[in-house]
Amino acid sequence: MTDPALLLRQMVRIRCVEEELADLYRDEQEMRTPVHFSIGQEAAAVGVCAALRQDDLVYTGHRSHAAYLAKGGDLPGMVAELYGKETGCARGRGGSVHLTDRAAGFAGSAAILGEMISVATGAAWALGRQGSRRVVVTFFGDGAAEEGVFHESLNFAAVHRAPVVYVCENNAYSISSPIAARQPAGGSVTARARAFGITAERVDGNDVAEVHAAARRAVAACRAGEGPYFLELDTYRWREHVGPGHDTGIDRPREEVESWLERCPVRRAADALRPAAPDVEDLLAAWDEEFRDETRLAVAAAKAAPFPAVDRLTDGAYGSPVHAS
Amino acid sequence: MTDPALLLRQMVRIRCVEEELADLYRDEQEMRTPVHFSIGQEAAAVGVCAALRQDDLVYTGHRSHAAYLAKGGDLPGMVAELYGKETGCARGRGGSVHLTDRAAGFAGSAAILGEMISVATGAAWALGRQGSRRVVVTFFGDGAAEEGVFHESLNFAAVHRAPVVYVCENNAYSISSPIAARQPAGGSVTARARAFGITAERVDGNDVAEVHAAARRAVAACRAGEGPYFLELDTYRWREHVGPGHDTGIDRPREEVESWLERCPVRRAADALRPAAPDVEDLLAAWDEEFRDETRLAVAAAKAAPFPAVDRLTDGAYGSPVHAS
Amino acid sequence: MGRTLTYWQAIAEATVQCMEADPCVVVAGQNVDDAKGSYGTTRAAYERFGAARVIDTPNSENAVAGICIGAADQGLRPLVVHTRADFMFLAMDALINLASKWRYMYGDQSGVPVVMRGVVGRGWGQGATHSQSLHSVFGHFPGLYVAAPASPADAKGLLTAALRADTPVVLMENRSLYATEGEVPEEPYAVPFGKGRIARPGTDVTVVAASLMVHEAERAAALLAGQGVSVEVVDVRSVRPLDEDVICSSAARTGRVVIADTSWARYGFSAEVAAVIAERVPEALRAPVRRVTPPDCPAPVSWPLEEAFHPSAQKIADACLDLVGGDRSAVPALAGVDAGFIGPY
Amino acid sequence: MGRTLTYWQAIAEATVQCMEADPCVVVAGQNVDDAKGSYGTTRAAYERFGAARVIDTPNSENAVAGICIGAADQGLRPLVVHTRADFMFLAMDALINLASKWRYMYGDQSGVPVVMRGVVGRGWGQGATHSQSLHSVFGHFPGLYVAAPASPADAKGLLTAALRADTPVVLMENRSLYATEGEVPEEPYAVPFGKGRIARPGTDVTVVAASLMVHEAERAAALLAGQGVSVEVVDVRSVRPLDEDVICSSAARTGRVVIADTSWARYGFSAEVAAVIAERVPEALRAPVRRVTPPDCPAPVSWPLEEAFHPSAQKIADACLDLVGGDRSAVPALAGVDAGFIGPY
Ligand SMILES: Cc1ncc(C[n+]2csc(CCOP(=O)(O)OP(=O)(O)O)c2C)c(N)n1
Ligand SMILES: Cc1ncc(C[n+]2csc(CCOP(=O)(O)OP(=O)(O)O)c2C)c(N)n1
């Protein structure tokens, strides 16, 4: 079990990084890439990734920053990517929705809903075939779970027992659309996963300890060859769907947003830690400073870095050619 | 409740029509359109369609003949379609997999797996919106239920309470592929349907009385605005996947095929009828002659009919143009 | 001078007018009912007709396409909105394998007049999967009408034509156009599919384009007019049917042709226009045909690359100059039509 | 004279040899493991390597594509087989929005070399949704290689190249070719993407084609040779990259060009070839370019319509004769390459 303080620290880090970036994004307009912040949803990425080894793999959808960081993705590489620099983790070609850090086991994120659900399934299938004990995790939203490919992937994974953990961050919205408009009342994504014979749990996605415990069960099952596994994590996003602003009172009712602000995953983890660590507020303050500094450094480096050279525009469209033998 | 003798008669008709056509298909090679016979699966189409009114609608996948006939589709139109004639129900353009008879409420069949599942959902949604009490049924196989669109459609139908009955004819094969290779052990398509909150039943698809009873429940629910509804009918195809031959000992084990021949839906319905109608064998013999004659007449008419004129090749690619106002 | 509307307002107006005229018209798509209302285009319809006729859908592009085809088969006229045309890959089976073939393969007895709008996502860093223009892919298949209006008036008229047609229609809208303004008649009217127009007359070079590239071509033409080069701009308006006559007669007059397109050259719009010329008026060509299109790579995010990637008035002007043997360095630099785009996303 | 194989045997051999050489190659698709073995092409691999490497998949084209992309990302080399190319519409998002862009959008750090074979379903009455050739649709998007081999030797060589490439590849195979025979070297070899060939030299007219149409063009050429018309047949072999040089140098020599394709003209293969000529060697044209393609309707089932729909040696010969001013009535009638097809389906 990961030290609860470490889980808290990870969440604070993601919160600080994203808050700093959101402000800069809004004020400078220099990060010209659509961004989907995970502020308010940090427990999902942190709780799950803490259950992984470095050589396990993560694939995500568009809301990618938190999992990238939680999996150990390089912060300066991510920030430079948002600034479109050659030093970005995708060399400025992919932007916020195409983060990747292979060394950290963050394989990639993708902007089209559902794609990475199938990709993660295939990666897990490949690893499983090779007899590796590595596990693959994919993060996606309640909205992506409406795509046909979600069901097709679960069916395949169940037949082939692929070691993949499906993590559905259910924040009850797809952009402005509440889940009630999109999925039948009284049901759950969890129930759909179970219908494929997949072990599935629905847990409080803002309780990092609970998330982590469930993720450990999921990862252990996959590592033991008993995968796939499914987790539905109920949570809530604090910012607007895309961009640094807020949609309170526009796309979502004020009281609803406020009720979720009270269920802040960082605050809850801090409160839970207090009995064991009475100095938790000091810790938080110190971390806050540490991570905002870390972010500012990464921002400064990104700004100083060069843009990709325009004469390299088409580089990477193709791999190396195959010549006749 | 439809008279059991009528259900039996309908099944015998489909059996006779298909057997006659299969022989001609093989011997003459004049029907140049891939055909998927329902021989052995007649109880599904007959049991379900007998629960429908003429103005209810049916959409099917590639295995289309039985539902077309059970819904009251015009036999000469179907036969002429197989012969590619202008008098065909799709005027020779569509072939076996694109049967349609609007007057009979057989809206259409399509060759691409899963397409009609969504189309039927949309048709039902449209009818429901109009306040009509008409019901839509779609027939498809266990294999088509692996397509993402199946799940997407059920989700939509559940949210919008569309009056559609999904009928999955589970013959345990997709071409040569047994269901165990394609879907998780111990599960069922029914379970997947239920996971969307849809009322679902799995019944013996070779027992026409049971199928019919379930279909009546399904149709009644949809008519009452309580749709959608799902039925999984376990059955077995006797011929090869496409074409008039057999795949026994090639794609499917001989003992398996033989065990299903013993569960012949026609025979079972006849046996069930005998206490009430001791002359059932005479009835069967008379019907056999009647329907083979009917088929031969339709074949003769189809052969006598003209092919589409080659100079009408592109007609119907577009509707009438819209002119500027 | 008539009334002026923006491109998005013109679409919004056409939608409302068609819904008023025909109770069977419904709007469906992800988030069509929200405050932003698909860049404003579906907002007026939602305010006027409510959730019963402006329907928020699940994220199920394939089924939603099929559902709308089925609804069209039963008398509705669904207008499906995709906030990125790129999402339509998921609806291609339904659109191409079913809707486009329906009337023909069921023997010309019924049609499924579903209309799909796909927004081409220009803007900051939309990247590889959020900025593709799919007009030529849809245009390859008979049975569809495919249009890509450039002006607010055509956006209204082609959408109105689509919602009255008995053929399925795909409309491509470049997001960079939404804020552009133009005269738009108030009453409902249809612009016919397959009729191009001369957006600007000229004598030295023909630029053939659709959608955003018509504006870029017009700007290039204005610039080159200052250099004594007279550029004719042909706006095809719809890519299927394609108005071959307007293309060929202009090409025959000028003898020099540039084709500008937001999608790639290979097997794209620019290929077809060049082919039509090679088939019908090859002898008129006084110079080789030139294509101004993105280079052969996916769309990058980093903005200097993005600038270099997208075709522009500048590149069109350069191509025209090359054909007439003019001097590029004499021409001042131009910013893109979407230079007025305000971020952040 | 070397060893002769049929087209399907050549594919089967390439598959087995590549699987022998590279343990990461796996075959996936619906029913690839059955007795028919995808027209025989996957049978030898199944017999040799069994179910662990020749994997029957559920009917889930979209996910299977994504799964194979993910598997490729983790070191496998999946070869996915679609017994009809038409089913690939369901895999287009994965192939075009993800596989083709992967290397570029993740900054040229990794590739997903998945290979997809799509069978174009000629045969009796395959109809509107079972006989489409999608090469130009895939060819529109950078990041993919797309090939359509005409000969058994190229079928082997291009599949081998595909299974060694670090780029995703789409291969289109016309079912009518499976029984055709040709010399095929026994040892493994790759045919490079983007290198066309002169399938038959000639001086009066160039016919540019791929896949089945190369055979039809060769038959037309043989026929016209008897009339004193010398036809050069260019087989492009791959449609992306496209060998512009072989097309243009032939066109420049003959000055007359016919393009034959199994898919529609608009925005198709035939458009791109004409465009390349209009861009690079327009002055060489002594006559307008001609396209021999299906007419603008879906494929019908009824056989007289089907015959009229599909392009053929006869139609190619007629087009060539028109260009040289020859007399059609002097030329005997020809049956299609697939006239030898034995039904019933
Ligand atoms: C195939 C596809 N359809 C639609 C979109 C547009 N889109 C981007 S994010 C999003 C919301 C998805 O909601 P969810 O999966 O719940 O993730 P969340 O944003 O809530 O984290 C939508 C509809 C897309 N990117 N891809
Ligand atoms: C999208 C798509 N994929 C594959 C096929 C090829 N195909 C035609 S019928 C069939 C078997 C389908 O099995 P099932 O749905 O169980 O129906 P059955 O034939 O058993 O009645 C397959 C794979 C197709 N037509 N469409």
Ligand SMILES: [Mg+2]
């Ligand atoms: Mg969500």
Ligand SMILES: [Mg+2]
């Ligand atoms: Mg089946």
